[in-house]
Amino acid sequence: MRHVPGFRVIENHYPAGLELPRHFHDYAYLSYVLEGPYSESYGNSASVTCSPRVLRYLPAGLPHANVFDAGSHCLIVEVDRDALKRVNEHSSALDKPGEIQGIGSTWLAQRLYHEFRQGDELALVSLEGILLEMLAEGARHAGSKGPVAVIPRWLRIAREYLEANFLRPLSLAEIAGAAGVHRVHLSREFRRYFSTTVGEFLRRKRIEHACHMVSTTNIALAEIAMTCGFSDQSHFSATFRRQIGLTPARFRQMAQAR
Structure with missing residues (x-):
């Protein structure tokens, strides 16, 4: 556990089969799985x-319940009321639960875990900055679309299928077949619930995975490009830069600077 001004950062392991009945927390939480x-x-x-x-x-x-069927490893951030108030003065109020979407939030969460594991005084400064940025991302995304929508079971199946197979070639027909619906219905409802197309979601997942590989390994960029489903390194670099704002090489340099 690390104490940062305005925050408490905790690394938790939840055993398989654990069920937490309805409960609530006195402070707002950010959780990164x-x-x-x-x-x-x-x-x-x-x-x-x-x-x-x-x-x-x-x-x-907010009353909620959790079930950890297979066990989970999470980074939990407890947010002090004053820190939340500071962000809310400049952004939309963070008052509803939800997923904070976007490449930026994923990269910040990965950086947070990296700094959390450092354990030195400089890491505390970095942690505070990253956490404030994460709250700002949350204000832009989590609270902007109302409460968490009740996602149809078939659509959850489709999304889980995408998350389990995003590194290989996929067709709309295959994904729709896994969910038991027509591909036109899948396309329309996926965009309605997740505010993105199936193709954009796949691209985002591949770039998120690439961010993880680029920042935590020394694997050649050409190999990462192939692993993440890009036709070649040039295509990968162009997509990466468009999504992240940095080339993969520069991103690696910054991520591994410490």
């Missing part, structure tokens, strides 16, 4: 799946 998906439910809403490499926000005082 490092490994092992789990489910979370609010009130009478259907449960949502909290998948690996997904950053979520949970406001203070």
